[in-house]
Amino acid sequence: MKIRKIIGEWYIYILMIVIWVIASLITPYFRQMSVFMTIIVFSVPLAIVALGQNLVILSGRFDLSVGSILALSTVIASVTMKNNLLIGISLPLLLGAVIGFINGISISKFRIDSFIMTFGMMAVCQGIGLLIRDYPGGYIPSGYINFLLKETRHIALTPLFILIIVLLVGEFVLKRTNFGRAVYAIGNDDVIAHRSGINVTLIRTAVFTISGFTAAIAGLFLSAVMASGDATVGSLYPLDSITAVVMGGTILAGGRGDYKGTIGAVLILTSLARIFNLIGVNIWYTYIAKGLLLLIIVAIRMFGVKEEREAVL
Amino acid sequence: MTGIGLKKRNINKDVLQVIILSSMLIVIILVAGILKPGFLTAKHLITIVHDTSILGISAIGQTIVILTGGIDLSVGATMLMADAVGAMLLGGQNRIIPILICLGLGLLIGAINGIGVAFLRIPPFIMTLGMMAVLTGSIFIFAKTCGFASPILRYLSIGKVGNIPILIIIWIFLTIIMTVIMRLTVFGREVYAIGSNPIASYHSGIRNRIVIFFVYVISGLFSAIAGLFLLGYTGVPELTYRGGGLGTDYTLSAIAAVIIGGTIFTGARGGVEKTIFGVLVLKILFSILTMMGMSGAGKLITQGLVVIVIVGIYMKLENLQEFSFKIRKWRLIRVKNS
Numbered sequence: 056m057k058i059r060k061i062i063g064e065w066y067i068y069i070l071m072i073v074i075w076v077i078a079s080l081i082t083p084y085f086r087q088m089s090v091f092m093t094i095i096v097f098s099v100p101l102a103i104v105a106l107g108q109n110l111v112i113l114s115g116r117f118d119l120s121v122g123s124i125l126a127l128s129t130v131i132a133s134v135t136m137k138n139n140l141l142i143g144i145s146l147p148l149l150l151g152a153v154i155g156f157i158n159g160i161s162i163s164k165f166r167i168d169s170f171i172m173t174f175g176m177m178a179v180c181q182g183i184g185l186l187i188r189d190y191p192g193g194y195i196p197s198g199y200i201n202f203l204l205k206e207t208r209h210i211a212l213t214p215l216f217i218l219i220i221v222l223l224v225g226e227f228v229l230k231r232t233n234f235g236r237a238v239y240a241i242g243n244d245d246v247i248a249h250r251s252g253i254n255v256t257l258i259r260t261a262v263f264t265i266s267g268f269t270a271a272i273a274g275l276f277l278s279a280v281m282a283s284g285d286a287t288v289g290s291l292y293p294l295d296s297i298t299a300v301v302m303g304g305t306i307l308a309g310g311r312g313d314y315k316g317t318i319g320a321v322l323i324l325t326s327l328a329r330i331f332n333l334i335g336v337n338i339w340y341t342y343i344a345k346g347l348l349l350l351i352i353v354a355i356r357m358f359g360v361k362e363e364r365e366a367v368l
Numbered sequence: 369m370t371g372i373g374l375k376k377r378n379i380n381k382d383v384l385q386v387i388i389l390s391s392m393l394i395v396i397i398l399v400a401g402i403l404k405p406g407f408l409t410a411k412h413l414i415t416i417v418h419d420t421s422i423l424g425i426s427a428i429g430q431t432i433v434i435l436t437g438g439i440d441l442s443v444g445a446t447m448l449m450a451d452a453v454g455a456m457l458l459g460g461q462n463r464i465i466p467i468l469i470c471l472g473l474g475l476l477i478g479a480i481n482g483i484g485v486a487f488l489r490i491p492p493f494i495m496t497l498g499m500m501a502v503l504t505g506s507i508f509i510f511a512k513t514c515g516f517a518s519p520i521l522r523y524l525s526i527g528k529v530g531n532i533p534i535l536i537i538i539w540i541f542l543t544i545i546m547t548v549i550m551r552l553t554v555f556g557r558e559v560y561a562i563g564s565n566p567i568a569s570y571h572s573g574i575r576n577r578i579v580i581f582f583v584y585v586i587s588g589l590f591s592a593i594a595g596l597f598l599l600g601y602t603g604v605p606e607l608t609y610r611g612g613g614l615g616t617d618y619t620l621s622a623i624a625a626v627i628i629g630g631t632i633f634t635g636a637r638g639g640v641e642k643t644i645f646g647v648l649v650l651k652i653l654f655s656i657l658t659m660m661g662m663s664g665a666g667k668l669i670t671q672g673l674v675v676i677v678i679v680g681i682y683m684k685l686e687n688l689q690e691f692s693f694k695i696r697k698w699r700l701i702r703v704k705n706s
Contacts, residue, residue: 175676294616
């Protein structure tokens with residue numbers, strides 16, 4: 056019983072280790088440290104986006120606008136960092152939070168469906184990004200890039216550090232704070248949460264604000280990786296972050312799940328592309344693997360859930 | 369006595385929605401006609417509607433899925449799959465079997481979605497998202513962008529009877545058929561019942577799983593049909609990859625059109641006939657913005673804002689209805705007390 060519980064909680068990491076072991080048995084290139092570091096570096100933006108997405112999904116909604124907020128953040132960083140680094144960092148963050156706040160207030164207060172609201176916001180943000188910069192480019196200071204991506208003996212310490220910090224912060228916020236408990240409560244049943252004294256409107260707005268903010272942080276990191284700003288870079292992120300969150304064990308309807316599983320899923324998703332690349336398989340197989348993994352994991356999990364059989368159908 | 373008297377004062381949301389949408393359409397068209405004199409000719413309007421019909425056909429399937437409270441993200445991918453496979457197998461000749469294969473593939477994809485959602489109880493969003501990823505991968509691996517549409521398919525897609533393109537007639541025909549099915553048959557009523565409350569429908573003897581399964585099968589079929597007409601319309605297959613999946617543009621436009629039409633995500637409200645308005649508003653707005661010479665960025669911003677504002681207005685209507693309901697309750701209490 057106890058083993059089953061442990062497997063239920065850590066299955067995504069077991070899967071990750073299995074995939075990594077198989078990959079390193081197949082191809083010797085996968086055993087290099089640099090490959091591992093690439094996986095870490097490319098995991099960081101998705102992991103940060105997925106933190107906000109995880110909160111939103113736990114509260115029972117989606118956020119499709121994360122990708123274009125991220126892209127907008129890279130664009131603004133690439134425009135403003137040239138003059139003043141501080142403004143270049145704070146302006147995207149502020150803008151991300153404001154866009155998230157607009158999302159949140161429309162969804163919680165004016166009761167616009169989250170899918171359609173964030174879908175509209177996605178188009179708006181991408182449009183603004185394209186207005187500012189319709190082709191990739193811009194200037195990111197090399198000191199800033201060095202600070203984030205400097206490698207000492209093939210180990211990029213800062214991304215690894217960021218990943219661990221994000222993991223700890225996410226777990227702490229979800230499991231140890233009143234805010235995290237309120238998010239779970241809203242995700243389970245917002246009417247009951249309201250009756251037990253939680254300010255549902257406030258929490259829901261805060262959740263979307265955080266999601267916009269984290270997307271902007273991810274954009275700042277990504278702008279260092281690309282050393283430029285690109286208004287179309289974020290198109291993968293909304294669906295990928297939802298995939299990661301759901302693969303990591305969070306229920307799409309909200310109220311159940313955690314953040315450590317999401318990080319595991321992010322690592323799997325980013326390493327799949329690397330592995331297929333190193334083995335020399337057509338890169339499009341990544342998509343098939345991603346889709347099948349998602350479906351199989353969710354199907355197995357739903358197979359275990361018996362109590363809801365009556366409720367769903 | 370009071371009940372009958374007050375019922376008249378109840379605001380009918382459906383009628384209001386249709387009035388808002390059609391008046392908006394008229395205003396948009398008139399404004400465009402004043403700004404650009406070439407716009408308000410019958411020929412141009414027909415061309416726009418002709419452009420719209422492919423999106424309209426794929427939105428029919430999406431509407432039915434959303435009516436059950438689900439969502440189908442694999443619509444665009446299924447469309448482009450039928451597009452690519454059809455072109456590959458047809459090779460510019462009139463053959464019936466490739467078309468049947470395409471429709472069969474659409475049915476198969478729908479059936480797999482249906483099995484996943486109804487029998488394995490995977491949430492629709494996840495099931496169709498995974499399906500989209502799998503389709504995206506397999507199309508880029510196995511399908512080649514080669515081949516042409518057959519002459520008959522091309523005639524059906526771009527040919528005209530008199531002045532009216534055949535595709536518009538097909539679109540209207542399919543919409544009428546689906547409207548009749550949704551409004552007048554047992555199946556349609558079951559779909560609405562499941563959308564409004566799956567547990568209640570289960571206890572009233574509806575076989576939810578079978579109905580949901582067929583809903584996704586129908587959506588897959590309509591996507592495949594739309595894909596074939598897309599092939600006929602463009603003549604050669606196109607594979608657009610954007611936004612993490614194949615044909616995401618088509619999927620999201622279809623969903624946006626359904627929602628603008630007044631079908632709501634929680635299910636059971638709206639209908640296939642309303643989606644026509646949604647599709648038309650979306651496309652006509654787009655074509656007007658293009659005519660104004662607006663850049664892609666401006667179009668994206670306007671599209672996003674319009675979607676948000678229209679859905680915001682619907683939510684206001686909902687609140688209005690709630691408000692009128694409150695007034696009615698309050699009046700009833702007063703009548704009882706006096």
